[in-house]
Amino acid sequence: MKYDIVVIGAGITGLSSAYHLKKIDSSLKILVVDKFKTFSQGNTAKSAAAFRDFFTLRENQVMAQTAINFYKHLQNDLGVDLGMKYTGYLFLFDHEKDKEFISKYPHSRIVDEDISEIFNLNIDKDTREVMGIGSIKSAVIDENAGIIEPDLLSKWYYDQLLEMGVDFQFNTLVKKLVLAPDTALNYPGEPFNWQKSEIKYAETDKGIIESDFYVLCTDVWTTSLLNPVGIDSHLRPKKRQVFQITSQGIQKIINKNIFNDSGVFPFTIFPTGVYMRPYPEANSFWTSLADELNRDFSFTENPEPEPDFYTYNIKPILDNYFPASENSRITASWAGYYSYNTIDFMPYIFNEINIIIVSGSTGGGIMKGDSIGRIVAARYGHKKTTTLYGGKRVANTYSGRYRGTKIEDMVL
Structure with a gap:
């Protein structure tokens, strides 16, 4: 059977793309292909599973905000349980942030609540000198943010x-x-350079799949598919690790939030970039760090977490800033990849011959997933703009390969 569209990759972006393609034309024959035994078993399953609209680039803000609003609509209006909890994102800074800074982020505010009983705000002189970390001088809470269950979505x-x-x-x-x-x-030797060519079929371990059009939502596996045909994926993979930890102190605090009534501790980012995502089901936090220097760009099929990475890079930060983590222990850990767009850290969604490539989500595939799917559908329909959830219209040039944007600074 020949399909109109084959979507390769059944993670969030692949599922969302197929959904919105089918919405624009119900007659389309669409096949979704994935190497795993079911949907969302790649890096979607290994993510920190959270959402926020706290981005420095307006384009990233819009993609995240509209997708978040769609997920909220599903859960609150249609009664679809997505495990979505507005815990907030709490950013702790070792320098002052003012109202001018916060004015860039529509759902955020400077924290004026007393957080000294939760966090160690004052780092002693010896620790500051030895570790190069500073005392907490200010904090910002992004209220349009929280946690979600990607398997439910x-x-x-x-x-x-x-x-x-x-x-x-x-x-x-x-x-x-x-x-x-x-x-x-x-x-x-065909095709020759002077011949008009396109992707005729996908060769799989189960045989040939033919289609008129292809959508690649293959995350860090994209490069290996595109390299042989001479198309640049515009992404580089970096390993990312998550460590689930718990302690008596964490168990006492995990279901408390002084900023709202979510009943769950906020997703918290420390000055060095170490973050912890609440996992209340197990009275635990998922902790991680997007290490840049001394972390190579590389890819292996089954990455393994490194206990020493937690011991020497994450734990010292928690020990100094977060007393509740005292005597904590690792109860689970896993590793996956960020698909980095290293130019501006914004997703690439672009056309080449009879393919749309979704690339470089840079850790934001879930929180921007619905918006990405809508952009894919609009680009397939040769639209110059995409209407995101809620009616917000965006030019398709800003998500494509040819664009002029600043660099996203808020990558976790």
Whole structure:
């Protein structure tokens, strides 16, 4: 069977793309292919599973805000449980932040609550000199932020797609995208540069899949598919690790939030970039750090977490700033990848021949997932703009390859 569109990758961005493509034209024959046994088993399953609109780039703010609003609509208005809790994102700074800074972020404010009983605000002189860390001078809370369960969000898209008649093929590894001329001459070495060519089929371990059009939502696996056909993925992979920790102090504090009535401790970011995501179901925090220097750009199929990375890079920060972590222990850990767009840290969604490539989500695939899917559908329909959830219209140039933006500074 030949499809109109094959979506390769069944993570959040792949599911959202297939959903919005089918919404714009219900007659489209769409197949979603994934190498795993079911949906969202790649880096979607390994993420910190949170959302925020605290970005320095307006483009990233809009993509996140509208996607968050859509998820909120699903949970609050349609009764779909997404495990979505507005815990807030608490940013702790070792320097002063003023009202001018906060004016850039519409759902954020300077913290005026007393947080000294929760955090150690004053770092002693010896520690400051030895570790190079500073006392906490200010804090900002992003209130349009919190945690979400990606498996529940993914299941909603998946169930909708089944009802819409979209086909799925799991346990199928796409090994190669085969480029061929529109009009074959049957000469060795085709396609030649002067021939009009496109992707004719995807070669998989289960056979050939033919389609008129392809959407690649393959995260860090994108480069290996595009390199042989000479298309730049515009991404580089970096390993990211999550460590689940608990302690008596954490168990006492995990269900407290002095900023709102969510009943869950806020997602917290410390001055060095170490962050902790509440996981109240296990009275724990997920802790991580997006280390840049001394972390190579590389890729292995099954990355493993490094206990020493937690011991020497994350734990000392928690020990100094967060007394509740005293005597904490690791109860689980895992590793995955960020698909980095290293130019401006904003997703690339661009067209090449008969492909749309979703690339470089830079750790924001879940929180921007619905917006990304809408942009894919609009680009497939040759639209100059995309209407995001709530009616916000954006130019498709800003998500594409040819664009002029500043650099996103708020990458976690």
